[in-house]
Amino acid sequence: MQGWLESLLDTLQPDSADADTKNLQIWNTLRLFLLYRLTLSLSLPFFFFTGTGPGFLGQFAPELFAFVATIYLGLVLASGIFWYWRSPEVEQQVHMMIFIDILAITLLMHASGGLESGLGMLIAISITGGAVMTGGRAALLFASLASLLVIAEQIYAELTGSFPALFTQAGFLGAVFFALALLTHVLSKRARESEELAHHRAHDLENMARLNDYVIQHMQTGVLVIDDQGKILLMNEPAWRLLGMPDAQPGNRLGAASPELAEMLVEWKRTRRCDCPPFRAIPRGKELRPRFNALGRGNLGGVLVFLEDTSRVLLEAQHLKLASLGRLTASIAHEIRNPLGAISHANQLFSESPNLDRADQRLIEIIKVNSGRVNQVIENVLQLSRHKPGERTRFNLHSWFEEIIAELIRNQGFGSDIFSLQIEPQETQIQADPEQLRQIVTNLCNNALQHTQEPAALKVTIVGGRVPELDTPFVDIIDNGPGIPPDVAKQIFEPFYTTHNSGTGLGLYIARELSEGNRIRLEYIPGPTGGSCFRLIFDNPAEEVTQT
Numbered sequence: 418m419q420g421w422l423e424s425l426l427d428t429l430q431p432d433s434a435d436a437d438t439k440n441l442q443i444w445n446t447l448r449l450f451l452l453y454r455l456t457l458s459l460s461l462p463f464f465f466f467t468g469t470g471p472g473f474l475g476q477f478a479p480e481l482f483a484f485v486a487t488i489y490l491g492l493v494l495a496s497g498i499f500w501y502w503r504s505p506e507v508e509q510q511v512h513m514m515i516f517i518d519i520l521a522i523t524l525l526m527h528a529s530g531g532l533e534s535g536l537g538m539l540i541a542i543s544i545t546g547g548a549v550m551t552g553g554r555a556a557l558l559f560a561s562l563a564s565l566l567v568i569a570e571q572i573y574a575e576l577t578g579s580f581p582a583l584f585t586q587a588g589f590l591g592a593v594f595f596a597l598a599l600l601t602h603v604l605s606k607r608a609r610e611s612e613e614l615a616h617h618r619a620h621d622l623e624n625m626a627r628l629n630d631y632v633i634q635h636m637q638t639g640v641l642v643i644d645d646q647g648k649i650l651l652m653n654e655p656a657w658r659l660l661g662m663p664d665a666q667p668g669n670r671l672g673a674a675s676p677e678l679a680e681m682l683v684e685w686k687r688t689r690r691c692d693c694p695p696f697r698a699i700p701r702g703k704e705l706r707p708r709f710n711a712l713g714r715g716n717l718g719g720v721l722v723f724l725e726d727t728s729r730v731l732l733e734a735q736h737l738k739l740a741s742l743g744r745l746t747a748s749i750a751h752e753i754r755n756p757l758g759a760i761s762h763a764n765q766l767f768s769e770s771p772n773l774d775r776a777d778q779r780l781i782e783i784i785k786v787n788s789g790r791v792n793q794v795i796e797n798v799l800q801l802s803r804h805k806p807g808e809r810t811r812f813n814l815h816s817w818f819e820e821i822i823a824e825l826i827r828n829q830g831f832g833s834d835i836f837s838l839q840i841e842p843q844e845t846q847i848q849a850d851p852e853q854l855r856q857i858v859t860n861l862c863n864n865a866l867q868h869t870q871e872p873a874a875l876k877v878t879i880v881g882g883r884v885p886e887l888d889t890p891f892v893d894i895i896d897n898g899p900g901i902p903p904d905v906a907k908q909i910f911e912p913f914y915t916t917h918n919s920g921t922g923l924g925l926y927i928a929r930e931l932s933e934g935n936r937i938r939l940e941y942i943p944g945p946t947g948g949s950c951f952r953l954i955f956d957n958p959a960e961e962v963t964q965t
Contacts, residue, residue, distance in 0.1 A: 440507055443507045443551075446550050447500060447514075450514070453542075457539070458486070458490040461489070462490060465486060473534045477527075477531075478579075489517070492517050492521075496510065508551060511550045512555070515544070515547040516562070518543035522540050523563075523566045527573070527579075531580055531582075532571070533580075533583070541597055544556070547559045549602075556598035556602045560591075563594045564587075564594055568587050568591065571584055571587045630651075633651065636655065638724065639659045640722070641653075643719055647670050647671050648670055649674065659698065659702075660699075663675070678696070681696070681707055681709075682722070693708070703726050704728070705725065705727065706725045709722055710723070728933065753791070768785075810851065811958050812846065813843075813846060814845045814847050814881055814890060815843040815845065818838055821859075824855075829862070831862070837877070840882060841882050845881060845882060845890050847955045848936075848955065850934075854935065856931060857931050861894050862877060869896070869899075874897070875898065877895070879893070879895075881893070889955060889956060889957045891954045894950070894953075895948060898949060899947060906941055909941060910926055910929045910941075937955055938953070
């Protein structure tokens, strides 16, 4: 018995929901309750005065019914004004309205013949509304007051002899009031708890969605979410930049952003094969490798698309390759350079012999030239293995090229009229290691000088600026030489490949390796009227700052 009472008292405790949220809910519920009261207060006098309603309305005390119905209408209108002003507090307004309803309807019920008129059930509606809005002990207060007034009305009717008293029905009606108060409070409390739980979960989901969006937007990997209709639901900024900054936005079809990627998605949905080939979203753009992941079952759910810049993968592979190359070159320095030094030393001693004919001198020269060539190969390999990842800094492209051109003229034997510099806009900024970029440009210029047929007529034009499609800096190093045949151009960046008798085949290879280490894309572009063009495409410095 004691446990049942504790459970009942716990049920009657006020809700623990947030005060502001609870008050807002009560105000909204009170507005609906006011509409019901206004309809009731207008209907009763209308039916009574027009005679179109039920005949029992006010049949025992018409004057009392008319007076109470009129006063009740005025109080309902006044309560509407109080609700609009939000004064007094909401709980006070609820208590005032329920008390007025219980008293007014009890009087109207008495004027209409007591319990037999059926108006007592209107009191039950008011108690239910009060239990929904207040709950707890207030609901029992409303039920108690209504029960006492109904019994008092029956006692008055018995004393005055207005009509037969129905105490049994009054008792049952009181029990109904208490049952409705308790049941309504329990159900409304559970509904509010469910609503509060739903509100908290919605808040948690919203926070989780914001966190996911923040993480996705700040990932360096391009990420897109595509629905089952092929429309873009989400696209982070790296994906937007990798696809060439298309006009397509979330809600547009994927084909508007990248037709190639849309075709790959269709093919992937058909075959579910994950080995999609790399592609370029725009000409001269970065090489991208897509990865598709289904978000649902079959083709009904969305698809998560990752766009991976293959240059980053190549950069990681290069670091591993350089580590292996470092171990290899240590062996080269010991196993090849020491014997080579002995050969060179012996050749030098042999050249100092007084009895040398022309054939001997020719052999000495051949040994000297080829020993130097082998030594140069070793130097290049050692230099490539020793270089560390560049310390990338941001600097002005135009002023840096002015310095490197002056250095090439001063130290590399280039004529002062060979170079032409055109960089627009001149304030273009790049992100790279200045020393490694100097070696890249020096190798490219020396390559042009080495392969030209007329060194005196060599012209090197350096054109730079920003690629419109990518909004990234670029530099073209263009010479007026004979150019490179198409079949040879496919192999110029391979190590030890050379078409020159005295070349080592490592100059362009080293330039490509250094470029990849600085996240620079080095490409060869054949000239339309001869000559060669080597293009350097840099990452956007502003984009890199954002990612860091």
